[in-house]
Structures are given as C-alpha cells and as structure tokens.
Amino acid sequence: MALDKNGIAQRIAQELRDGYYVNLGIGIPTLVANYIPGGIDVEFQSENGMLGMGPFPFEGEEDPDLINAGKQTITAVPGAVYFDSSTSFAMIRGQHVDLTVLGAMEVSDQGDIANWKIPGHMVKGMGGAMDLVASAKNIIVAMMHTNKAGESKLLRQCTLPLTGVRCVTRVVSNLAVLDITERGFKLIECAPGVSVDDVKNATEGRLIVDGAIPEMKL
Amino acid sequence: MAINKVVSGPEEATRGIGDGMTVMFGGFGLCGIPEHAIAAIRKRGTRDLTCVSNNAGVDGFGLGVLLENKQVKKMISSYVGENDEFERQMLSGELDVELIPQGTLAERCRAAGAGIPAFFTPAGYGTEVAIGKEVRWFEGKPHLLEHAFDASFAFVKAMKGDTAGNLIFNATARNFNHAMAMAGKITVAEVEELVPVGELDPNEIHTPGIFIQRIFQGDNFEKRIEQRTVRSKA
Numbered sequence: 001m002a003l004d005k006n007g008i009a010q011r012i013a014q015e016l017r018d019g020y021y022v023n024l025g026i027g028i029p030t031l032v033a034n035y036i037p038g039g040i041d042v043e044f045q046s047e048n049g050m051l052g053m054g055p056f057p058f059e060g061e062e063d064p065d066l067i068n069a070g071k072q073t074i075t076a077v078p079g080a081v082y083f084d085s086s087t088s089f090a091m092i093r094g095q096h097v098d099l100t101v102l103g104a105m106e107v108s109d110q111g112d113i114a115n116w117k118i119p120g121h122m123v124k125g126m127g128g129a130m131d132l133v134a135s136a137k138n139i140i141v142a143m144m145h146t147n148k149a150g151e152s153k154l155l156r157q158c159t160l161p162l163t164g165v166r167c168v169t170r171v172v173s174n175l176a177v178l179d180i181t182e183r184g185f186k187l188i189e190c191a192p193g194v195s196v197d198d199v200k201n202a203t204e205g206r207l208i209v210d211g212a213i214p215e216m217k218l
Numbered sequence: 219m220a221i222n223k224v225v226s227g228p229e230e231a232t233r234g235i236g237d238g239m240t241v242m243f244g245g246f247g248l249c250g251i252p253e254h255a256i257a258a259i260r261k262r263g264t265r266d267l268t269c270v271s272n273n274a275g276v277d278g279f280g281l282g283v284l285l286e287n288k289q290v291k292k293m294i295s296s297y298v299g300e301n302d303e304f305e306r307q308m309l310s311g312e313l314d315v316e317l318i319p320q321g322t323l324a325e326r327c328r329a330a331g332a333g334i335p336a337f338f339t340p341a342g343y344g345t346e347v348a349i350g351k352e353v354r355w356f357e358g359k360p361h362l363l364e365h366a367f368d369a370s371f372a373f374v375k376a377m378k379g380d381t382a383g384n385l386i387f388n389a390t391a392r393n394f395n396h397a398m399a400m401a402g403k404i405t406v407a408e409v410e411e412l413v414p415v416g417e418l419d420p421n422e423i424h425t426p427g428i429f430i431q432r433i434f435q436g437d438n439f440e441k442r443i444e445q446r447t448v449r450s451k452a
Contacts, residue, residue, distance in 0.1 A: 047320065048246045049390050059448040064249060064441040065377075065391040071247035072447040082389055084396035084424075085246070085272070086328040089321030093339065112344075122305055123317065125297035130347060131321030134340035165344035 001193040002174040003216075008142050010035045010218050012101055012172050015140060016042050020098040021091075023047065023132060026070045028142040029101035043079075045097055047128040049088050052080025069128065089128070093135045100136040102129065104143045104168075106158040109184035109205030111168040113141060114160035126163060133164030145173040145202045152204035154178070154185060175199050177216065184208055189216040220382040220415040225432045228258035231406045235264050235371055238291075242327065242372040242398040243271040243281060247300075247444045250391030251280050252373040254408045254436040260284055266291040270367055272323060272394055274298040279442050285313070294367075296320035300444070319347060322364050324397050330366035331400020331429065339364055372402025375436075376425070379409035380416075383430030384423045392424060399429045408436040 003011065009031035016022065016032075018040040024030055033055075036042060044053040046068045053068060054075035062073040091097055106114040113133055116126040133139060146152055154171065170188075171178045176199045177189040184206025187199060190213050200207055225231045232255055235241065241259075245251030259267075260283050267290050274293050275281035284290050286303045292314040299305055307313035318326075319341040329337055338361035342348050352363040374395040377388035385407055387395060399405045412435035 046390070048249075049393050056447045056449040058451055062443060062446055062448060063389065064443045065389040067247060067249050067390055067443075067445070069246075070445065071249070072445040073443060074447070076389070082387070082392055084392050085320070085324035085394045086397045089324050093321060093341070122299055122309075124299040125295060125317045126319055126347075127297040128320035130319035130345060131339075131341040134343060162345045 001191070003191045004174070006031055007191070007218060008172055008174060011177065011216055012140055012142055013037060015099065015170075016040060021045055021051065021096065022099045022101070023092065023097050025102040025129070027103040029103060030070070032101055045088070045091065047088050047092065047132070049085055050076065050080060050082050052077045054080070089131050092128070092131055095135060095137050097136060098138060100132050100139045102132065102139065102141055104141045104153070106153050106155055106160050107141055107143065107168055107171055108155050108158045109180070111166045111180040112158050113163050113168050114158040115163050117161040119161070129163050133167045136167070139168050140170045140172060141168050143171065143173055145175040152202055154203045154205050156205045175202055181208065186210065187213050189214050191216050192218070221427070222381050223383040223427065223430055223433045224381050224412070225434050227434050228254040228408070228436070231255060231408070231432045231434050232258040232262060234404065235259060235262065237264055238266045239264075239370040240268040240270065240368060242367070242369045242402055243269060244372070244374040244393065244395030244398045245280070246272050246390065246393035248276065248280050248442050250375050250387065250393050250395055251275070252375040252406070252408050253280070253440060255373040255406055256281065256283060259289070260287055263287070263289065265289050268292040268294065270294045270323070270327070270369060272296050272320065274301055274304050276301050276444065277303055279440070288312070292316065294318065294323070296323050324394060326364060326367045327394065327397035327401040330368065331397065334366060336363055336365045338362065367401055369401055370403050372398040372405040374399045374405060374407050376407055376409045378411045378413065378418065379407055379433050380413050380418050380427070381433070382415045383407060383427030383433050384418055385409070385425040385430065386418060386422060387424050396425050399425050404431045405429055406431065407433045409433060410439055411435065
C-alpha cells in the first residue's frame with residue numbers, strides 16, 4: 001500500500017531530532033508537526049518572522065497579527081520569538097535552521113527541485129522557497145512519486161523551471177525513502193507493501209538499489 | 219528634546235508622493251499592512267507607481283485598492299495573485315510583475331537602509347531569477363549579485379509608536395516593516411497607538427525612530443484576516 005499524505009508526514013517526522021529548528025513548507029510538510037516523536041523538543045520556524053509556531057487557534061481566538069508563511073492564523077508556544085523578515089532569512093541563509101521540509105512538483109536525481117512555476121499557468125511566485133533550498137543543509141522533499149497521469153516526478157532532469165540546483169538531500173514519497181547521491185536516487189526504504197519493482201517502475205531518474213531494501217516502519 | 223515626527227494623519231503623511239515613484243509597503247499578506255496610507259494614496263490618485271511589497275493584497279483590501287484604481291505600473295514581490303484584478307492586469311500586460319525570492323526582497327530592503335549598495339546571495343542560482351546577474355563563487359558555492367532597492371517612500375505599520383518615531387510591532391505583523399522602515403528615503407509609520415516620548419521602554423523598541431520621518435495614529439484599523447484557520451475544542 002502506497003502511503004497517503006499523512007503517512008508521508010509521519011515518516012518524515014522520524015527524521016526530527018531533539019533540539020532541531022525546523023522550517024515546514026506548505027502542504028504535506030505542514031502535517032509533519034502532527035507526528036513529532038515523544039521525548040524530543042523541536043521548534044518550528046515560520047519565515048514570515050517567528051520561531052516557536054504552535055497549532056491553529058481555537059475558534060474566536062484568531063489574531064490577525066499572528067500568521068504563518070501560508071498566511072494562516074496560528075498560535076505561539078511558550079518560548080516563541082518574533083523577528084523581522086531580514087532576520088528570518090538570516091537564520092535560513094546562515095544555516096541556523098537544521099531541517100527544511102518542502103513539497104515539490106519534480107526532483108532530479110542530482111537533487112534539483114522544481115516547485116514554483118508551471119509555464120502556461122498563473123504564476124504566483126517563489127515566496128521563500130528559493131532562499132530555503134539555496135542555503136539549507138538538510139532538505140527533505142515530501143511528494144507523490146508520480147503525477148495523476150502516472151508519470152514519474154523523480155526525474156533524470158527536471159522539466160519545469162527550477163527552484164534550486166543540487167540541494168535536495170532526501171525524498172520521502174508515497175512509495176519510498178530515497179537519498180540523493182552522486183550516482184542518483186539511492187533507495188533506502190520501501191513503503192509497506194510496495195516492492196522494489198514498484199519503485200523502479202515509478203522512477204524515471206537513475207535509481208540505485210543496493211542489497212535488500214527494508215520496509216518503512218510507521 | 220526628542221525630535222517630533224508627528225503629522226496630522228494619512229493625508230499629510232503621504233504628501234510629496236508623485237507619479238512614477240518607487241514606493242515600499244510593509245506587511246505579509248494582509249498582516250501588518252499600512253492600510254491608512256494605502257487608502258490615502260488611493261484618494262490622491264497617484265499613478266504609475268512601482269510598488270515593492272511581499273504580496274499584492276486582495277480584491278478590495280491592501281494593495282488591491284491601488285491595483286483596481288490602476289495606480290500601479292509595476293509590482294516587485296515574492297508571492298502574488300490571491301487577487302482576481304491583479305491576475306487580470308498581469309495577464310493582459312497592463313501590469314509589470316517582477317517576482318524575486320523573499321529573502322532577497324528582505325535583504326534588498328535592509329541593504330538599502332544600511333548603506334550596502336549590493337550583496338551576494340545563493341538564492342536563485344541556477345534558476346530564471348539568475349538571468350543577467352553576475353555570479354561569484356564564495357566558499358565553494360555560487361552566489362548572485364543583488365542590488366539594494368532605491369525607494370522614495372516606505373509605508374509601514376506598527377502596533378505602538380512614540381512621537382519621535384520609535385516603533386514596537388505586534389507578533390508576526392513586524393515582517394517587512396522593519397527593513398522597509400530602514401530603506402525609505404521618507405518613511406511613514408502608521409500606528410495603532412501613538413504615545414508621548416518617554417512612555418516606551420528603550421529596551422523594548424524594535425525600530426529606532428531615526429529611520430522614521432513621519433508618524434501618525436490611524437483610526438479603526440480593519441486588520442483583515444486572509445486565511446482564517448482554527449481547530450475545534452473537541
């Protein structure tokens with residue numbers, strides 16, 4: 001069984017370590033906050049200017065001055081701090097953020113990522129994504145392995161306009177966990193019930209399968 | 219004695235803004251936007267503005283009110299298009315749009331205010347943002363040369379300010395307001411509460427008044443929420 005979006009988020013949450021500062025992108029990455037492993041402390045950075053982002057507010061407690069980078073109303077946890085946008089991107093560019101989780105439309109086997117623009121469609125902008133991918137040292141991409149037509153989104157070369165080059169470190173898809181290496185996507189784990197052949201068939205980029213591949217544990 | 223920056227209101231605060239100027243607006247989405255200055259510029263009818271703002275407002279609020287009145291020639295933003303009129307003008311070619319990475323936008327503001335004419339950043343290398351820009355390698359990584367903005371006016375919004383222009387922001391409404399306050403040749407601050415000098419604790423001030431040329435207290439901030447998201451108490 002391929003994972004659903006929550007399954008992908010749950011697997012990515014296993015990458016969190018005690019003391020991490022984490023930036024979560026919009027979409028599947030946001031769900032990672034629902035699966036923080038017990039016994040560890042992490043803090044979420046929102047690039048519009050806060051550390052210590054908490055869950056959505058209860059109805060009636062929304063504050064128009066307190067939003068996340070997706071412009072959604074949120075809350076702050078104890079120990080939270082607010083700062084201006086240039087300080088926020090100093091944290092990002094200066095590699096003070098330990099882990100960045102982003103969605104993607106395409107990833108190449110060299111770690112290029114495309115997630116901001118589809119030619120012929122209304123372009124909304126890259127927001128903070130280009131700053132994040134250009135600087136973060138640890139970038140995990142949360143994505144579906146194929147598009148609705150069944151075509152691979154893990155490619156030899158991206159076809160869409162790029163957000164960043166040679167920057168992704170790991171991909172967690174609905175089918176597998178893969179690391180970006182010099183020689184392409186290295187298969188680390190398969191989702192429960194997904195075979196190595198399933199991953200091979202869904203991956204257009206170079207795929208390295210080294211020995212027996214363990215099943216993902218959720 | 220502290221220098222007094224107080225003006226009577228948005229009308230006086232926007233005096234001197236002219237057709238074709240480059241103007242900055244603080245805010246992220248609709249959070250922390252200078253809504254009274256925007257309304258006053260709408261009333262003035264100033265045209266052909268180049269607006270530097272992270273976003274472009276929504277239909278009927280924020281920079282949307284300048285767009286629908288056809289006062290904007292060009293938007294420089296990182297994320298736009300939650301706005302039907304914006305999309306129409308962009309697709310018809312009436313409006314010029316320059317999309318730049320959010321951190322680069324913030325730093326181009328900060329640099330302008332800090333006397334740094336240009337800087338190198340890794341954001342956008344290898345993408346269409348890099349087209350026509352000088353690339354230099356530092357510490358084994360490619361960087362793009364980016365230039366400070368040059369803005370005649372910056373309009374910012376704060377929770378509290380004193381008559382000398384010292385500002386305190388609330389929560390994430392600080393966003394671009396601080397760096398843009400530094401960047402404007404004339405920076406106009408609108409605040410929810412204006413207090414006499416001496417009432418703010420100097421330790422708690424976010425933006426020093428030296429960056430502010432005009433300040434006024436706005437009445438009845440609407441502070442609209444763009445994406446109301448809540449959880450249930452169950």
